[in-house]
Amino acid sequence: MKLSAEQISECERDGFLILENFVSTESCDRLRARAAELVHEFDPAVVSIFSTHEQTRTSDDYFLESGDKIRCFFEENAFNSDGTLKQAKEQSINKIGHALHDLDPVFDQFSRTTDIGQLIRDLGFDDPLLLQSMYIFKQPRIGGEVTCHQDATFLYTEPLRMVGLWFALEDASVENGCLWAIPGGHNLGLKSRFVRGSSPTVREGVGTFEPPPSRTRFEVLDSSPWPEAKLSPLEARKGTLIVLHPLLPHLSRENRSAKSRHAYTLHVIDASVKYPEENWLQRLGKLPLRGF
């Protein structure tokens, strides 16, 4: 399954490449079944809500320590005002992250196939390392939006040698919250970085008001708005892989339909790059990154 010269130039032109039937239905189903088991084992007493709305992108310890763990994050709309879940735990999780590919044998096997290794080599990675994995549920009715962003905002490297792989584990359509992207938008430059570190103290009036320091912040490099009118839907049948350039602006809308939209994402970097220690995602324990 070698990429053709046309596919590589399409990817360079648009900033994404859609590869239908990249994984089998059986592989998708195996991953879905394993994710269901992980959620079943998860104790919801430990709560973390995921959102990309600026400062609320869960900057708590649970999130910041998840780079070398398997952790479940709830949908923002999963809870009633009294803190109880609106739906069963199984229909309330937004995603599982961020080291599934290293810690779980079923995810490891899905993530390190010969086909994926070949694709990564075709994309020009000489010494690839699997950095991050996420299982995204996009639950029926409460599946939250992921606002327009570039993956390099969250996983920055110097030089920028990173790629996102997005696998549709179910059919993804406009109705249930498929990806949207701005074709060619990877040429617009990096707009922000999401980094660890305190935000400045806020002082109000005569007294001093010092909120608890935020553990993360967005460093804005270009505050111009995204040309969102240019967004185009990337509908994908189950088994499709979408390759995403690290600077491609993309989003997914809320899922208000009765259908879920499960997806699995992997982010791969090259071992030759510098991975900054202010990036939010860090391996704090003793779990070295591995390739294929």
Ligand SMILES: O=C(O)CCC(=O)C(=O)O
């Ligand atoms: O699957 C989605 O809804 C969005 C995923 C995404 O854009 C990301 O994780 O960078």
